[in-house]
Structures are given as C-alpha cells and as structure tokens.
Amino acid sequence: MNYLKNMNKTTRSNMVTYLMVIVAFVIVQGMIATGSISSSLKGQLVPICAYVVMAISLNLTVGILGELSLGHAGFMSAGAFSGVVAAQCFSQNIDNPVIVLILAMIVGGIVAAIVGVLVGVPVLRLSGDYLAIVTLAFGEIIKGIVMNLYVGLDAAGLHFCMIKNTLEMDGGKMLINGPMGLIGVPRIATFVMGFVLVMVCLFVIFNLVNSKSGRAIMALRDNKIAAQSVGINVTSYKLMAFVISAAMAGMAGVLFATNFSTVVASKFDINTSILVLVFVVLGGLGSMRGSIIAATVLTVLPEMLREFSEYRMLVYAIVLIVMMIATNNATVKNALDGFARKFSFKKKSEKGENANG
Amino acid sequence: MEFLFNLISGISLGSIYAIIALGYTMVYGIAKMLNFAHGDVIMVGAYICFFATTRYGLNPLLGVLLSMVVCTMLGIIIERLAYKPLRQAPALAVLITAIGMSYFLQNSAQLLWSSSPKVFQSVVGKGSIKLFDGALSISFVTVVTILVCVIIMIALVTFVNKTRIGKSMRAVSEDKGAAQLMGINVNSTISLTFAIGSALAAIAGVLLCSAYPNLVPTTGAMPGIKAFTAAVFGGIGSIPGALIGGILLGIIEIFAKAYISTQLSDAIVFAVLIVVLLVKPTGLLGKKVSEKV
Numbered sequence: 001m002n003y004l005k006n007m008n009k010t011t012r013s014n015m016v017t018y019l020m021v022i023v024a025f026v027i028v029q030g031m032i033a034t035g036s037i038s039s040s041l042k043g044q045l046v047p048i049c050a051y052v053v054m055a056i057s058l059n060l061t062v063g064i065l066g067e068l069s070l071g072h073a074g075f076m077s078a079g080a081f082s083g084v085v086a087a088q089c090f091s092q093n094i095d096n097p098v099i100v101l102i103l104a105m106i107v108g109g110i111v112a113a114i115v116g117v118l119v120g121v122p123v124l125r126l127s128g129d130y131l132a133i134v135t136l137a138f139g140e141i142i143k144g145i146v147m148n149l150y151v152g153l154d155a156a157g158l159h160f161c162m163i164k165n166t167l168e169m170d171g172g173k174m175l176i177n178g179p180m181g182l183i184g185v186p187r188i189a190t191f192v193m194g195f196v197l198v199m200v201c202l203f204v205i206f207n208l209v210n211s212k213s214g215r216a217i218m219a220l221r222d223n224k225i226a227a228q229s230v231g232i233n234v235t236s237y238k239l240m241a242f243v244i245s246a247a248m249a250g251m252a253g254v255l256f257a258t259n260f261s262t263v264v265a266s267k268f269d270i271n272t273s274i275l276v277l278v279f280v281v282l283g284g285l286g287s288m289r290g291s292i293i294a295a296t297v298l299t300v301l302p303e304m305l306r307e308f309s310e311y312r313m314l315v316y317a318i319v320l321i322v323m324m325i326a327t328n329n330a331t332v333k334n335a336l337d338g339f340a341r342k343f344s345f346k347k348k349s350e351k352g353e354n355a356n357g
Numbered sequence: 358m359e360f361l362f363n364l365i366s367g368i369s370l371g372s373i374y375a376i377i378a379l380g381y382t383m384v385y386g387i388a389k390m391l392n393f394a395h396g397d398v399i400m401v402g403a404y405i406c407f408f409a410t411t412r413y414g415l416n417p418l419l420g421v422l423l424s425m426v427v428c429t430m431l432g433i434i435i436e437r438l439a440y441k442p443l444r445q446a447p448a449l450a451v452l453i454t455a456i457g458m459s460y461f462l463q464n465s466a467q468l469l470w471s472s473s474p475k476v477f478q479s480v481v482g483k484g485s486i487k488l489f490d491g492a493l494s495i496s497f498v499t500v501v502t503i504l505v506c507v508i509i510m511i512a513l514v515t516f517v518n519k520t521r522i523g524k525s526m527r528a529v530s531e532d533k534g535a536a537q538l539m540g541i542n543v544n545s546t547i548s549l550t551f552a553i554g555s556a557l558a559a560i561a562g563v564l565l566c567s568a569y570p571n572l573v574p575t576t577g578a579m580p581g582i583k584a585f586t587a588a589v590f591g592g593i594g595s596i597p598g599a600l601i602g603g604i605l606l607g608i609i610e611i612f613a614k615a616y617i618s619t620q621l622s623d624a625i626v627f628a629v630l631i632v633v634l635l636v637k638p639t640g641l642l643g644k645k646v647s648e649k650v
Contacts, residue, residue, distance in 0.1 A: 062449075068449065068452075122631065122635050123631075125635070125638065126634060126638050129385075129391060129448075129589075129593065130589065130634060130638060130639070130640075132391075133585065133586060133589045133630075133634075134630070134631055134634055136582070136586075137586065137627035137628075137630050137631055138627070138631070140582075140623055140624065140627050141624045141627050141628055141631075143624075144620070144621055144623050144624030144627075145621075145624060147620065148618070148620045148621060179620075270582065274456055277453070277456075278453060278456070281449055281450070281453045282453075285449070310468060311468070313460060313463075313464040313467075314461065314464040314465060314468065316460065317457050317458070317460035317461035317464060318457075318461065320453065320454070320456070320457030320460065321439055321454050321457040321458060321461065324443065324446075324450050324451075324453050324454040324457065325439070325442045325443060325454070327450070328442075328443055328446035328447070328450040329442040329443060329446065330445060331442070332442065
C-alpha cells in the first residue's frame with residue numbers, strides 16, 4: 001500500500017490501465033470457461049484486440065506526436081500480408097502455432113516498420129492537413145499494390161509477381177491471389193495472444209512516453225520551434241514515433257488476418273483508417289486507456305445493435321456528431337458543467353438538511 | 358488519335374474533379390476545415406436529379422436546378438447544425454464531425470433509396486461529335502462537362518474577385534477577426550460559401566453520373582477523396598489551383614488507366630500527388646506561409 005502511495009501519478013495511471021486490461025481479460029476468460037458468452041461476441045474477441053492495438057498505436061502518432069495520419073490501415077495491411085506469408089512458410093517446419101504466430105508477428109512488425117520508414121522520411125517533412133492527405137494517399141497506394149500482388153509457395157520457395165498472375169509453379173499453393181487477397185490463411189490467432197500483444201504494446205508505449213525520447217516527442221507536439229531551439233532533432237524523433245506506431249499496426253494486422261481464413265486488401269482501406277481515428281479521438285487524444293475503451297465499445301456496439309441493423313450505422317453517425325459537439329462546444333460544455341454543478345450542489349444541500357434534521 | 362481521345366476524356370473527368378475540388382478548396386479557404394461530407398453531397402445531388410428526371414419525368418434542366426436547390430439547402434443545414442457549434446474547436450474534432458456527417462448522409466441515402474444501384478439517365482442527349490472523318494468521336498457528355506467547368510470557373514473567379522460579397526469572402530479567409538471588425542458578417546459569409554460549394558457539388562454529381570451511370574449511396578466517396586486530393590495538389594484554398602489540380606489529376610488517371618494498368622491507376626494518381634507535395638509542399642499554386650517565431 002505504501003508503495004502504491006509513493007508511486008508518482010503517471011505510474012499509477014499506467015498501472016490502472018494495465019489492471020483494467022488484465023481484469024477485462026480475466027472476466028472474458030471466465031465467461032468463456034463457463035460458456036456464458038455469445039458466439040458472435042466470441043468471434044469478435046480477436047478483432048477487438050487487433051483494433052485496440054491499432055487504436056493505441058495510432059494514438060502514439062496522433063495524440064503523442066501530434067500528427068494526423070489517415071493511412072494507418074496501410075501499415076496494418078503491410079503487416080497482415082507479409083506476416084501471413086511468413087506464417088505459411090514457417091508452418092512448414094514448425095508445428096507449434098503459438099511460435100508460428102509470434103514469428104509471423106515479428107516479420108509483420110518489421111515489414112510494417114520498413115514501410116513506415118519509407119513513408120515517414122518524405123511525409124514527415126510536411127505538416128497539418130498536407131501530412132494527413134499524404135498519409136491517406138500512401139494508405140491507398142499500399143492497398144493498390146497489395147491488391148495486385150500474387151504470391152505462391154511451392155517446393156522451390158516463394159514466387160512473386162504483380163498485376164497479372166504469371167506465376168509458374170509446380171504444385172504448391174497460392175498465398176496471395178491478387179484482388180482475392182489472402183487465401184487459405186492458417187487460423188492461428190487466439191484471444192490469449194491478442195491479450196499478450198495488447199499488453200506488450202501498452203508496455204512499449206508507456207515506457208516510450210515516460211522516457212527522454214517520449215518527452216522530446218511531446219515537446220515537438222507542443223511547440224516545434226521551441227523544441228528545435230533546445231536541440232531536439234525533429235526528423236529523428238518524429239520518425240521514431242511514426243515507425244514504432246507503424247510496427248505495432250503491422251503486428252495488429254497479423255493478429256487480425258490470422259483470425260480469418262481469407263482476407264482481402266480492400267478491408268484495409270481509408271474507412272478502416274478513419275474508424276481507428278474515431279476510436280482515438282473519442283477515447284481522448286494521448287489517453288491510452290480511453291483508446292482501449294473506445295475501441296472495445298465501438299467494436300462491440302454495432303454487433304449488439306444487430307437487431308436495429310438498418311439504423312445502426314445511422315445511429316453511429318449521429319452519436320459521433322453529437323459527442324463531438326457535446327465535448328467541444330463551449331456553450332454546450334458550460335451548460336453540461338452547470339447542470340452537473342447544480343446537481344452536486346443539490347446533493348450537498350440535501351446532506352446538510354439531513355444532518356440538521 | 359488514341360492519345361487525343363484519352364487526353365479529352367482525361368480533361369472531362371478532370372473537370373468533374375475540379376468542380377468538386379472547388380467546394381473543398383473554398384470551404385477550406387474560409388472555414389479552415391476539411392469537409393469530408395462534401396463527397397456525399399454529390400451523391401445526394403445525383404439522387405435528387407435521378408428521381409426528378411427518371412421517376413417524375415421532369416425536364417433535365419429543371420432536374421439539375423432542383424438538385425442544386427436541394428443541395429444548397431442541405432449544405433447550409435449541415436453547416437448550421439454540425440460545423441457552426443464547432444467554430445472554436447480543435448481541427449481534429451471538426452474533422453471527425455465531418456466524417457460523422459459523411460456516414461450520416463451515406464446511411465440516410467441507403468435507408469431512403471436502398472443500396473441497389475440505380476441506372477442514371479444522362480441529362481445530356483446521347484450522341485457524339487465526330488472529328489477527323491470519324492476517327493475521333495467525343496460524346497456530348499464529355500463536351501458539356503468541359504464547357505460547364507469552364508463556365509463555372511470563369512463565373513466563380515469573377516464573383517470572388519469583382520463583387521462585394523466575393524471581397525468579403527476573401528477577407529474572411531484572410532483574417533476572420535479583422536473581417537468582423539470591418540463589419541463583415543462572418544457567419545453568413547461562411548454559410549454562403551457552403552451554399553456555393555454544395556450547389557457546385559450538385560452539378561458535379563449530375564455530370565459524374567451522366568458519364569458513369571451507376572448510382573449507389575457510396576457513389577460520392579471515391580470521387581470526393583480524389584477531388585480533395587486534387588484540391589491539395591493545386592494548393593488548397595486557391596480557386597485556380599483547384600482547376601489545375603483537378604484537370605491534371607483527371608488526365609493522369611485516364612493515362613495511367615490507358616497506358617500502364619487499370620488496377621494500379623489510383624495508386625499512380627496518389628503517387629504523383631506525393632511527388633508534387635514533396636517538391637512543392639503547399640501544392641502547385643498554394644501560398645507559402647512563413648512561420649513566425
């Protein structure tokens with residue numbers, strides 16, 4: 001207990017976040033063990049983990065680094081496709097699916113990080129809306145390339161080609177079949193692995209944010225010129241945050257893809273990028289806990305609203321607009337605050353009366 | 358001859374992008390926000406025109422006018438309800454609201470008009486102009502699209518540069534606070550900008566669906582993003598920039614489709630955008646803003 005009291009505020013807040021994830025995991029595991037979880041929700045568990053990782057990694061770019069990215073799904077796509085190809089190769093020699101998945105995630109993360117460097121070096125020279133549109137463009141380019149990629153695996157090894165399927169293989173199988181995307185994906189993703197990935201990513205981000213580099217990154221967000229004047233290297237720190245964020249998105253992509261037997265490249269388009277951005281903004285910029293909650297709730301919510309399937313996206317849109325106005329408009333905010341104050345005042349006075357009586 | 362044909366189709370497609378891009382660029386110039394819902398206003402415009410002409414047999418010209426009126430109202434309502442309360446809010450909040458508006462319009466369209474594709478009857482008569490003894494045939498839609506774009510562009514540049522209201526629009530885009538001190542009604546100027554942008558979106562929607570007749574609730578999404586790209590390409594906030602950006606983008610897209618690869622055309626368009634932005638970070642005609650320290 002004393003140790004808890006002596007911790008500084010940030011550490012305590014981080015611990016709460018870790019604890020929240022662990023408690024959620026234990027509860028869900030308990031529900032699975034007792035069979036009290038619906039099958040549709042059970043199918044959502046791994047995607048939820050993937051979206052949580054996407055949200056916290058994008059939060060690193062948008063909330064901590066302060067640059068708007070509209071192409072985060074592109075990194076997810078790069079990671080997913082390379083990771084699954086790697087998984088197919090590894091699974092020929094390794095039987096244990098957990099080790100295959102871990103290796104695939106590492107490969108997916110590295111490939112996404114390399115793409116992140118390629119995108120980041122030119123892109124981070126720009127700022128604001130220009131940066132947003134260029135990340136959007138990169139996301140679409142990655143999607144366009146992956147949609148025209150053919151990869152096959154046979155005894156001689158991997159075969160690649162673009163645009164038209166001209167692979168010459170003797171036997172073997174297709175891994176990526178152009179617009180049809182990934183086919184015959186080994187479904188090795190598990191909820192436990194998803195949980196581990198969320199924890200690892202949280203650990204990396206919290207430690208980064210509280211390190212010297214993290215403070216440099218946040219200084220860049222708050223005032224670029226001031227940060228530059230005290231000797232912070234703008235490009236290298238920006239790139240650092242951007243690439244770590246990309247690598248995590250790649251790992252999330254591997255987790256996401258290995259949960260389904262087929263995955264098409266158009267799944268990772270601008271709409272997915274925007275969906276993840278919505279998680280981040282609704283959860284609160286820079287708040288990892290908020291991102292986790294928003295990603296979970298907003299992934300589960302449309303499923304729960306299945307019975308109103310026709311109206312659910314409409315409701316979602318209205319909720320989005322109303323939330324933004326309620327949290328950002330000065331008049332509405334003051335009215336809400338005033339209401340809250342009135343309410344709490346009443347409570348106090350009631351207490352007072354009780355005491356007197 | 359094939360080259361010339363592709364060039365003209367490119368200019369025609371680019372004209373549609375340019376008209377849409379005008380809406381983006383004007384709104385950005387004045388309200389400093391990315392109006393993601395603009396692409397969906399195009400879709401609404403196309404649906405209104407579709408129902409007016411195909412279902413109720415209205416004169417095509419009246420159909421276009423009706424759809425312009427409806428879209429103008431829609432633009433003003435969207436601005437009043439969703440964007441006006443967020444005048445002072447951070448840019449990201451406004452962006453998310455615009456995205457929410459875009460979802461809202463798409464899903465309302467889906468509920469009202471179902472997601473089954475409608476075949477849009479071109480508002481321009483069928484037929485084509487034959488040049489060089491029939492070696493080159495250009496459809497009327499293509500010609501009308503280019504003409505409409507030129508007329509809109511001239512009208513808009515004159516309006517913004519020569520009239521009193523245009524002057525107040527430029528003033529608001531330059532400095533909102535100072536404009537207000539000079540007695541300009543900032544709110545009504547912003548509303549007017551949305552109205553003009555949305556009316557143009559209606560025209561763009563009708564022209565787009567006359568050339569590519571498949572009409573679904575997501576019709577506006579991709580052209581919207583492309584036109585937004587065009588606006589950035591030409592330098593966002595600049596009206597001539599939107600024209601140049603739009604037309605260049607259209608030409609690049611058609612050429613990439615014809616000579617490189619149909620599937621990779623979108624990727625090529627975006628790659629060109631990135632190259633341009635790296636060489637000129639504020640777009641082709643964008644103003645360079647120097648940072649004050």
